[in-house]
Amino acid sequence: MRIGILGGGQLGRMLALAGIPLGLQFRFLDPEASACAADAGELIVGDYTDTATLDRFLDGVDCVTYEFENVPLVTAEYVSARVPLYPSARSLEVAQDRLEEKTRFQALGIPTPRFAAVDSRSELDEALRIVGGSAILKTRRLGYDGKGQARIESAEDADTAWGQLGGQPLILEERIMFARELSILVARARDNSIAFYPLTENHHRDGILRLSLAPAPGITLDLQNLATRIGHALLRDLGHVGVLAVELFQVPGGLMANEIAPRVHNSGHWTIDGAVTSQFENHLRAILGLTLGDVSPIGRSAMLNFIGDAPDISQLSGVPGAHVHLYRKDARPGRKVGHVTLVGADEAGLMPKVAALQRMADTITS
Amino acid sequence: MRIGILGGGQLGRMLALAGIPLGLQFRFLDPEASACAADAGELIVGDYTDTATLDRFLDGVDCVTYEFENVPLVTAEYVSARVPLYPSARSLEVAQDRLEEKTRFQALGIPTPRFAAVDSRSELDEALRIVGGSAILKTRRLGYDGKGQARIESAEDADTAWGQLGGQPLILEERIMFARELSILVARARDNSIAFYPLTENHHRDGILRLSLAPAPGITLDLQNLATRIGHALLRDLGHVGVLAVELFQVPGGLMANEIAPRVHNSGHWTIDGAVTSQFENHLRAILGLTLGDVSPIGRSAMLNFIGDAPDISQLSGVPGAHVHLYRKDARPGRKVGHVTLVGADEAGLMPKVAALQRMADTITS
Numbered sequence: 059m060r061i062g063i064l065g066g067g068q069l070g071r072m073l074a075l076a077g078i079p080l081g082l083q084f085r086f087l088d089p090e091a092s093a094c095a096a097d098a099g100e101l102i103v104g105d106y107t108d109t110a111t112l113d114r115f116l117d118g119v120d121c122v123t124y125e126f127e128n129v130p131l132v133t134a135e136y137v138s139a140r141v142p143l144y145p146s147a148r149s150l151e152v153a154q155d156r157l158e159e160k161t162r163f164q165a166l167g168i169p170t171p172r173f174a175a176v177d178s179r180s181e182l183d184e185a186l187r188i189v190g191g192s193a194i195l196k197t198r199r200l201g202y203d204g205k206g207q208a209r210i211e212s213a214e215d216a217d218t219a220w221g222q223l224g225g226q227p228l229i230l231e232e233r234i235m236f237a238r239e240l241s242i243l244v245a246r247a248r249d250n251s252i253a254f255y256p257l258t259e260n261h262h263r264d265g266i267l268r269l270s271l272a273p274a275p276g277i278t279l280d281l282q283n284l285a286t287r288i289g290h291a292l293l294r295d296l297g298h299v300g301v302l303a304v305e306l307f308q309v310p311g312g313l314m315a316n317e318i319a320p321r322v323h324n325s326g327h328w329t330i331d332g333a334v335t336s337q338f339e340n341h342l343r344a345i346l347g348l349t350l351g352d353v354s355p356i357g358r359s360a361m362l363n364f365i366g367d368a369p370d371i372s373q374l375s376g377v378p379g380a381h382v383h384l385y386r387k388d389a390r391p392g393r394k395v396g397h398v399t400l401v402g403a404d405e406a407g408l409m410p411k412v413a414a415l416q417r418m419a420d421t422i423t424s
Numbered sequence: 425m426r427i428g429i430l431g432g433g434q435l436g437r438m439l440a441l442a443g444i445p446l447g448l449q450f451r452f453l454d455p456e457a458s459a460c461a462a463d464a465g466e467l468i469v470g471d472y473t474d475t476a477t478l479d480r481f482l483d484g485v486d487c488v489t490y491e492f493e494n495v496p497l498v499t500a501e502y503v504s505a506r507v508p509l510y511p512s513a514r515s516l517e518v519a520q521d522r523l524e525e526k527t528r529f530q531a532l533g534i535p536t537p538r539f540a541a542v543d544s545r546s547e548l549d550e551a552l553r554i555v556g557g558s559a560i561l562k563t564r565r566l567g568y569d570g571k572g573q574a575r576i577e578s579a580e581d582a583d584t585a586w587g588q589l590g591g592q593p594l595i596l597e598e599r600i601m602f603a604r605e606l607s608i609l610v611a612r613a614r615d616n617s618i619a620f621y622p623l624t625e626n627h628h629r630d631g632i633l634r635l636s637l638a639p640a641p642g643i644t645l646d647l648q649n650l651a652t653r654i655g656h657a658l659l660r661d662l663g664h665v666g667v668l669a670v671e672l673f674q675v676p677g678g679l680m681a682n683e684i685a686p687r688v689h690n691s692g693h694w695t696i697d698g699a700v701t702s703q704f705e706n707h708l709r710a711i712l713g714l715t716l717g718d719v720s721p722i723g724r725s726a727m728l729n730f731i732g733d734a735p736d737i738s739q740l741s742g743v744p745g746a747h748v749h750l751y752r753k754d755a756r757p758g759r760k761v762g763h764v765t766l767v768g769a770d771e772a773g774l775m776p777k778v779a780a781l782q783r784m785a786d787t788i789t790s
Contacts, residue, residue, distance in 0.1 A: 075444060078437075078463050080737050081750030081762070097444050098464060334745055334767075348741035356722060371446050375714035379700055384447030396447070401700075 060085060061342070062119035062141065064133065066093030066101055068385040068394065069125035069322050072330065074098035076338035087115040094385045095125075106133045116140050123300060123345050127153040127320055128200055144248075144299040144345035149320035152296060156198045156229045159317055166291045169314045171232040171307075179220050185230035186216060195219040198227040207265070209233065234314060236307035240274055241325040244289035245301045245340045248347040252293060253340065254286050255333065255353050258325045260305075263365075266392060269412065270361040272328045275405055284313050292318060301326070301341040324363065324394070331381040331399040332359030357401045360408045362415050366423040368396040373418060377411060426451060427708070428485035428507065430499065432459030432467055434751040434760065435491035435688050438696065440464035442704035453481040460751045461491075472499045482506050489666060489711050493519040493686055494566055510614075510665040510711035515686035518662060522564045522595045525683055532657045535680045537673075538598040545586050551596035552582060558599040561585040563592055573631070575599065600680060602673035606640055607691040610655035611667045611706045614713040618659060619706065620652050621699065621719050624691045626671075629731075632758060635778065636727040638694045641771055650679050658684060667692070667707040690729065690760070697747040697765040698725030723767045726774045728781050732789040734762040739784060743777060 059082055063070040066088030074084040075098055084099030091103045104111030107130055116122070122143045124134075127150060134147035152158045156173075163170040174185035176195065186193060195216075197206035208219035210230075239262065244254040256273035289304055296302070303323030305316040326337035335343075335351025343350050367389035368374075374382045377398070384396040398415055402408045425448055429436040432454030440450040441464055450465030457469045470477030473496055482488070488509045490500075493516060500513040518524045522539075529536040540551035542561065552559060561582075563572035574585035576596075605628065610620040622639035655670055662668070669689030671682040692703035701709075701717025709716050733755035734740075740748045743764070750762040764781055768774045 071444075075441060078441060079747075079749045081752050083463055083752070097449055343741055346737075348738055351741070352745045371712075372714055375709055375717070379718045381445075383445045386447050386449070 059083070059120045059346070060118055061346075062087070062115055062122040062137075063095070063099075063125055064106065064122065064129050064137070065125035066090070066095035067125060068094055068387070070095035071098050071385060072327075072336075072383075073123075073125065073322065073338045073342065076330075076336050077342045080339070080342065082342065085115060085119060087111065092388070094387050097386060106130050109136065112136055121345055123321075123341070124150075125321055142345075145302070145320045146297060146299070149296045149298050149300075149302070153318050153320045154199055155227075156196055156231075156317065157227070160229070160231075162292070162295060163315045166295055168288050168291060169309075169312065171234050171314060171316070173229055173231045176228040176230050179224065182216055182220055182224075182228075182230065186210065189230050189232045192233040194231050194233050195223055196229050196231060197223060198229050205265070234307050234309060236309050236314070238274075238308050239316075240285070240306045240308055240313070241270075241323065242285040242289050242304050242306065243301055243323060243326040243329070243337050244286070244293055244304070245337070245344050245350055245353075246293040246298055247344045247350050248299055251350055252290060253350040253353045254289055255326065255329060255337065256355055257282055257285050257306075258328070260325050264392070266363070266365055266394070267324050268363055268365065269416075270325045270328055270359075271405060272332060272359045272361070273355055275358075281308070281313065288313065288315055296320070300344045301337050324397075325361075327383070327397050328359035328361040328399050328401075329353075330383070332356060332361075332401045357403060358405050358408060359399055359401050360405070360412045361397055361399045362412055362419070363394055364396040364398070364419055364422075365394055366391050369415075369418045369422050374398065374415075377415060377418075380411070380415065425449070425486045425712070426484055427712075428453070428481055428488040428503075429461070429465075429491055430472065430488065430495050430503070431491035432456070432461035433491060434460055434753070436461035437464050437751060438693075438702075438749075439489075439491065439688065439704045439708065442696075442702050443708045446705070446708065448708065451481060451485060453477065458754070460753050463752060472496050475502065478502055487711055489687075489707070490516075491687055508711075511668070511686045512663060512665070515662045515664050515666075515668070519684050519686045520565055521593075522562055522597075522683065523593070526595070526597075528658070528661060529681045532661055534654050534657060535675075535678065537600050537680060537682070540596050542594040542596050545590065548582055548586055548590075548594075548596065552576065555596050555598045560597050560599050561589055562595050562597060563589060564595050565593065571631070600673050600675060602675050602680070604640075604674050605682075606651070606672045606674055606679070607636075607689065608651040608655050608670050608672065609667055609689060609692040609695070609703050610652070610659055610670070611703070611710050611716055611719075612659040612664055613710045613716050614665055617716055618656055619716040619719045620655055621692065621695060621703065622721055623648055623651050623672075624694070626691050630758070632729070632731055632760070633690050634729055634731065635782075636691045636694055636725075637771060638698060638725045638727070639721055647674070647679065654679065654681055662686070666710045667703050690763075691727075693749070693763050694725035694727040694765050694767075695719075696749070698722060698727075698767045723769055724771050724774060725765055725767050726771070726778045727763055727765045728778055728785070729760055730762040730764070730785055730788075731760055732757050735781075735784045735788050740764065740781075743781060743784075746777070746781065 066086035258272040259274035261269040303319040329336040381399040432452035624638040625640035627635040669685040695702040747765040
């Protein structure tokens with residue numbers, strides 16, 4: 059069976075590495091000839107909206123999925139008219155637009171920061187009155203890793219933010235004083251069965267995920283259940299098939315949903331080495347109509363991203379127990395080029411190793 | 425960095441799946457266009473002794489290894505004159521010839537069944553007097569999975585065995601009444617550092633490995649140490665770099681060495697899912713001059729081979745906790761086409777699942 063993946067980055071690469079042992083073959087579509095997934099499958103280089111390219115990509119493919127949420131909707135429609143596409147275009151549609159996304163949260167009764175659509179300078183002032191004094195102005199579409207965002211704390215900030223982002227559909231969001239950032243990865247199979255990983259604690263630096271701890275330390279059963287209910291509500295509402303990531307804020311009294319990703323997610327990379335079945339394998343199981351695999355963690359995991367550049371494999375191989383994942387991407391500021399996962403019996407034992415890896419990474423990129 | 429692998433079967437495939445996350449790329453050389461490693465790298469189809477093919481294979485490759493011990497020595501010499509080859513031709517030379525192999529065991533003081541070279545019918549009679557009445561006549565070269573072997577218990581058996589195998593270099597080996605078959609996987613890096621996995625218990629059916637349990641149940645520290653000493657002696661004697669598998673018999677009073685494989689080995693497949701670092705990753709770490717990874721098991725593992733044919737992924741996905749490995753090889757009697765590993769806290773919990781998988785497999789192949 060051959061799986062087509064829209065996008066040929068590290069998520070596609072890791073999907074293939076999880077799927078080849080299941081007897082699957084992979085084909086990727088990516089505009090870049092250097093797409094790193096090519097190490098684990100066939101790469102078609104071309105534009106996502108070029109129908110000749112799409113036909114070539116789809117020829118002999120049994121099922122299609124995607125590794126990024128900004129797949130053009132026309133592409134999703136073209137594909138799904140020919141080959142089963144999971145998750146469906148509906149998940150893309152909601153995830154591509156922050157306003158749609160937050161509106162769904164609200165409709166489903168999922169707590170989310172206050173928000174308002176902003177399409178003009180005067181709407182920004184109005185939105186600031188609704189949302190409150192401490193806010194973030196964001197593009198509704200195509201933002202990731204903290205890009206397309208501006209903080210607003212004062213009237214002058216509003217002008218600056220508008221100067222920076224104005225002229226495209228925007229959303230103003232309340233800036234939440236959260237205790238910590240969490241995420242939950244949930245998977246829904248074609249038979250409607252659902253599985254969820256334990257909550258993961260995420261730490262960002264410059265808007266980019268740097269460190270994930272899983273299971274998130276000190277999570278009560280109530281909080282895990284709350285996250286699971288949020289995940290399930292979204293899966294059912296979207297008719298989502300595959301893995302869905304929900305980014306959450308832990309706030310006094312519970313959780314707030316921040317955003318979703320209708321795909322495997324960086325905060326779930328720890329599952330490759332730290333869970334019985336990885337998010338990548340479970341995404342494939344879900345979209346192929348197979349039974350979902352055991353999502354139990356096998357210990358406590360810490361996943362550290364390498365951003366911009368990564369230490370050499372000869373350095374990394376010297377860190378006892380480090381599970382190394384290098385994506386073979388050229389170094390570039392802000393780019394995720396690899397990660398390492400450590401698995402142990404408790405966080406206390408992991409943290410000194412994480413700190414050493416962090417110093418190793420900082421030496422490379424500074 | 426690009427690694428060349430002589431042979432494109434499932435061992436090459438699993439080496440690549442372990443190496444791609446380290447940032448490595450793979451190229452395979454195999455005479456078969458259908459070689460299953462092609463899913464995880466570039467496949468060159470051609471003969472191992474054709475220099476034009478070898479030149480194409482070696483072009484741009486940084487290091488070469490092999491996934492089967494019957495690589496022609498002329499190939500190993502041609503390759504190693506151009507690119508670093510690990511393990512070296514010396515390991516191949518010894519492993520390719522049962523007489524060489526057993527002679528090395530003897531020279532190193534490693535207990536092994538009695539044996540004698542047999543090149544003529546009269547030498548067979550003489551050998552039977554030395555070795556004893558219950559023996560196995562084997563081809564010295566190219567035997568695997570029980571092929572090229574004949575049991576001898578009587579004078580008539582000797583005639584039959586000679587009729588079957590005579591006319592090529594043979595070895596007669598004492599048939600040992602062992603308690604069980606074990607194996608140990610050891611790895612030696614380029615800096616001479618050594619790592620070893622726990623002893624594995626192996627069960628064969630029709631001469632083909634069917635089930636491995638690791639760590640082997642009820643192993644004393646003395647026995648593990650004895651196996652480790654055997655492994656270390658062989659690694660040092662051969663100047664071996666990479667993983668080496670030693671097949672052993674447990675006998676009253678200790679262990680006897682049966683044979684070696686100078687490569688990753690079927691009885692080490694459990695390490696993919698059941699150890700911190702797999703035999704495949706450690707083989708690559710060893711040959712690339714990296715630090716060897718942690719060989720600790722993460723629980724008790726049971727690995728079941730699928731021979732001839734394998735259940736469908738849709739059936740296998742329904743077995744909770746089963747780590748599925750299908751090689752995408754066509755069904756054929758006696759052929760290893762996949763395996764499943766189960767990892768748990770104790771064997772008692774694993775065995776019912778193993779039995780269910782065994783029944784599933786038997787239904788397919790019967």
